Amino acid sequence: MRNTRIPFIHIAIALCCILLLPLRLRAEDAAEYIAIRKEGASRIAIVLDKTASDGARQAEWARSLDNTINKGLDFTGLFNLLPAPLNIRNAQGGALNLASIASVGGDIYAGGSVTKKAGKPVLEMHVYDTSGKSLLARAYTGDETQLRAIGLRFCADLVELLTGKRSVFGTKIVFVSNRTGHKEVYTCDFDGENVVQLTNSNSISLTPVISPDGNYIAWTDYTSGRPDLYIKNLATGAKVSVNKHGVCISPAWRPGTNTLVTTLSYQGDQDLYLIRADGTVERRLTKGGGIDVSPSFSPDGSKMAFVSTRQGGPQIFIQDMNSGQARRLTYSGTYNTQPSWSPSGDKILYSSMQKSGEINIFMINADGSRLLQLTSGAGNNEYPSWSPDGSMIVFSSTRDGKRKLYVMNVDGANQKPLLRMAGEQQQPSWSGSK
Amino acid sequence: MIILAGCSSKSAVSTDDTSGAGYGSGKGDGAGAGVSVEDMGQGGRAGSVVGDIFFDFDSSALSSEAQEQLSQNAAWLQKHPGSAVTIEGHCDERGTDEYNIALGERRADAARSYLVNLGVADGSLSTVSFGEERPFDPGHNEEAWAKNRRDHFVTK
Incomplete structure (x- = not known):
C-alpha cells in the first residue's frame, strides 16, 4: 500500500485553507431565487464573464480560474453557459450592463476579478440576476497552488445558491x-x-x-x-x-x-x-x-x-x-x-x-x-x-x-x-x- | 504446486503460477521448468484425470457430464490419498463481479459436496472462488464463456 492516506486529508486541508471573506454578502435566501427560475427550464442559463485581471501573473491566474470554473459548472449538467454579450460593459472598466444578459438568453450573470494580495491570488466574484439584484458577492483567497480549489469553491457556492443543494465539487x-x-x-x-x-x-x-x-x-x-x-x-x-x-x-x-x-x-x-x-x-x-x-x-x-x-x-x-x-x-x-x-x-x-x-x-x-x-x-x-x-x-x-x-x-x-x-x-x- | 488444466481447444498447460495469470495469455508456455506436464486432452470430457467441470450461465447445478467427470476425479483422488485438491470456482464475464464471486463459490462448493458424497476425504479438499477474474479464454463470445464457467481442480 502506497500513497494511501494522502488524498482525503489533503483535499480537506486545501479547502479549509481558502479564506472566505464576505465583501458585502447580500445573498438572498436561495429558496427565493429558485422560485423565480423559469418554469420548465432544464438548465440554468448563466452568463459567465471572463475573470478580469491586471498584470501578467494575475492574467495567468485568471485563465486558470476561468478554465476551472467553466469546466466545473459544465460538468454538473445544471448550466447552459453563455459568453458575455459584447455590450456587457458600457465602456472599458465601466459599470455592468446587466440588462444586456437577457439579450443572449441569460438569466444570471457571474463574473469577477483576480488580484494579488500579499503574494496570494484573491478571486472576487459577483453574481447578479437580470434585474441587477446582487445574489452573491464573495472573495476567495488561497495559495497560488490552490487555484483549482479556489475556482471549485466558487462553483460550489454558486450551485448551492441557485439550487439550494450541495454540489459535487470536493467529492x-x-x-x-x-x-x-x-x-x-x-x-x-x-x-x-x-x-x-x-x-x-x-x-x-x-x-x-x-x-x-x-x-x-x-x-x-x-x-x-x-x-x-x-x-x-x-x-x-x-x-x-x-x-x-x-x-x-x-x-x-x-x-x-x-x-x-x-x-x-x-x-x-x-x-x-x-x-x-x-x-x-x-x-x-x-x-x-x-x-x-x-x-x-x-x-x-x-x-x-x-x-x-x-x-x-x-x-x-x-x-x-x-x-x-x-x-x-x-x-x-x-x-x-x-x-x-x-x-x-x-x-x-x-x-x-x-x-x-x-x-x-x-x-x-x-x-x-x-x-x-x-x-x-x-x-x-x-x-x-x-x-x-x-x-x-x-x-x-x-x-x-x-x-x-x-x-x-x-x-x-x-x-x-x-x-x-x-x-x-x-x-x-x-x-x-x- | 502443480496445476492440471484441461480445457477444450487448447493444449493443457501446467504451471507453478497459482495466480492463474498464465490463463489464456500464453504466459504459461515455457514457464515452470522442472514441473511435470501431463497432457489431458479435452478438458471436462469424461475420462480426464481431475478435469474441469462446466456450468450453465448463472447456475451452480451439476450437469450429468459434470457428475461423470467428478466421478473420475473422485476415483483419482481416492487412488492418491496423500493428495490435496483446491477447487477453483470460475464464472464467465457476464453479470456482476461480486455476484459472480458468490456464484463461483457455489460452483466450487457443489463439486466439493459431490466429491465428499463419493467418499473423498473432506479434509483433502478446499475451495476458492475467482468469480470472473481469471477467465481461461479471454474471448467475448459464448464459446469462450462456456469454457470460463467452470470448476478447476488444482492438485498438490
Missing part, C-alpha cells in the same frame, strides 16, 4: 483499474482529475467503498489467495482484515455509522453480515436461500437494498434493519443486481441484464413504482453510484470497447466519459468529502 470517486496489469484501487476527484493509486497489492483488489465520515476505506483483496475484506483507516494507515473462511465481498457502509455490511459465507450460504470498523462481526442480517450480495443503504440507514437469489435469479430486495423483514423490489427482468440507494432516499438505481444480453442501468422508486431505463444501446452499463448530492450518477460502460467510467445526470442525460486512463476502470463508488 471523490473510488474505483478499480487494471492499468498496472493488476486490479488496484484508485481515487479521483469528482471530475476525474487527480487520480491517485491507493493499493499496490499486485493481486486482485475489488469493490472499494469509503465510509460516510471519510475515515475508512473497505475493499476486497485476493492478496492471501482468497477474497478477504480489508478495512483501512485513511488517517492512521492502520489496516484490519476480515478473513473468514469462504468469501468476504461487496462491502457497503451503513450511513451515520462506522459499520459496514458485507457478504460472508463461513456459515454456509453467502449471507449479509454487519461488521464493525475493527473487522469484528456485529450480527448476521440474512440467512440461507442462496446468494445475498451487493448491499446499499437508505440515507437514514434504516433499510438495506441488496441482491438475493432466494426466489430464483438475482433480484433486488429491501430489508428493514430493525425488523429484519424483506420485500422484493424488482419484478421486471431476470437478472437485476447492484442497487444504489439515492441520497434523497426515494430512488434506487440498479443494473439489469436484458434479454439481448446487454446490461443497462435502471432507476426505480424505493416503493417499486416508476421504473425508468437510463442507458441503452451503448455496450454494457454497470455499477451505478449516486453522487453524494444526488445530482449525478457514475457508472462503468463498455460503449467504447474497454470498461471505462462515465457520468450522467439523474435523468440519463449528459452521458460522458469521466476520465482518460490506461487499462480498464470499473466499480466506481462516489463518496462525500470530509
Whole structure:
C-alpha cells in the first residue's frame, strides 16, 4: 500500500485553507431565487464573464480560474453557459450592463476579478440576476497552488445558491483499474482529475467503498489467495482484515455509522453480515436461500437494498434493519443486481441484464413504482453510484470497447466519459468529502 | 504446486503460477521448468484425470457430464490419498463481479459436496472462488464463456 492516506486529508486541508471573506454578502435566501427560475427550464442559463485581471501573473491566474470554473459548472449538467454579450460593459472598466444578459438568453450573470494580495491570488466574484439584484458577492483567497480549489469553491457556492443543494465539487470517486496489469484501487476527484493509486497489492483488489465520515476505506483483496475484506483507516494507515473462511465481498457502509455490511459465507450460504470498523462481526442480517450480495443503504440507514437469489435469479430486495423483514423490489427482468440507494432516499438505481444480453442501468422508486431505463444501446452499463448530492450518477460502460467510467445526470442525460486512463476502470463508488 | 488444466481447444498447460495469470495469455508456455506436464486432452470430457467441470450461465447445478467427470476425479483422488485438491470456482464475464464471486463459490462448493458424497476425504479438499477474474479464454463470445464457467481442480 502506497500513497494511501494522502488524498482525503489533503483535499480537506486545501479547502479549509481558502479564506472566505464576505465583501458585502447580500445573498438572498436561495429558496427565493429558485422560485423565480423559469418554469420548465432544464438548465440554468448563466452568463459567465471572463475573470478580469491586471498584470501578467494575475492574467495567468485568471485563465486558470476561468478554465476551472467553466469546466466545473459544465460538468454538473445544471448550466447552459453563455459568453458575455459584447455590450456587457458600457465602456472599458465601466459599470455592468446587466440588462444586456437577457439579450443572449441569460438569466444570471457571474463574473469577477483576480488580484494579488500579499503574494496570494484573491478571486472576487459577483453574481447578479437580470434585474441587477446582487445574489452573491464573495472573495476567495488561497495559495497560488490552490487555484483549482479556489475556482471549485466558487462553483460550489454558486450551485448551492441557485439550487439550494450541495454540489459535487470536493467529492471523490473510488474505483478499480487494471492499468498496472493488476486490479488496484484508485481515487479521483469528482471530475476525474487527480487520480491517485491507493493499493499496490499486485493481486486482485475489488469493490472499494469509503465510509460516510471519510475515515475508512473497505475493499476486497485476493492478496492471501482468497477474497478477504480489508478495512483501512485513511488517517492512521492502520489496516484490519476480515478473513473468514469462504468469501468476504461487496462491502457497503451503513450511513451515520462506522459499520459496514458485507457478504460472508463461513456459515454456509453467502449471507449479509454487519461488521464493525475493527473487522469484528456485529450480527448476521440474512440467512440461507442462496446468494445475498451487493448491499446499499437508505440515507437514514434504516433499510438495506441488496441482491438475493432466494426466489430464483438475482433480484433486488429491501430489508428493514430493525425488523429484519424483506420485500422484493424488482419484478421486471431476470437478472437485476447492484442497487444504489439515492441520497434523497426515494430512488434506487440498479443494473439489469436484458434479454439481448446487454446490461443497462435502471432507476426505480424505493416503493417499486416508476421504473425508468437510463442507458441503452451503448455496450454494457454497470455499477451505478449516486453522487453524494444526488445530482449525478457514475457508472462503468463498455460503449467504447474497454470498461471505462462515465457520468450522467439523474435523468440519463449528459452521458460522458469521466476520465482518460490506461487499462480498464470499473466499480466506481462516489463518496462525500470530509 | 502443480496445476492440471484441461480445457477444450487448447493444449493443457501446467504451471507453478497459482495466480492463474498464465490463463489464456500464453504466459504459461515455457514457464515452470522442472514441473511435470501431463497432457489431458479435452478438458471436462469424461475420462480426464481431475478435469474441469462446466456450468450453465448463472447456475451452480451439476450437469450429468459434470457428475461423470467428478466421478473420475473422485476415483483419482481416492487412488492418491496423500493428495490435496483446491477447487477453483470460475464464472464467465457476464453479470456482476461480486455476484459472480458468490456464484463461483457455489460452483466450487457443489463439486466439493459431490466429491465428499463419493467418499473423498473432506479434509483433502478446499475451495476458492475467482468469480470472473481469471477467465481461461479471454474471448467475448459464448464459446469462450462456456469454457470460463467452470470448476478447476488444482492438485498438490
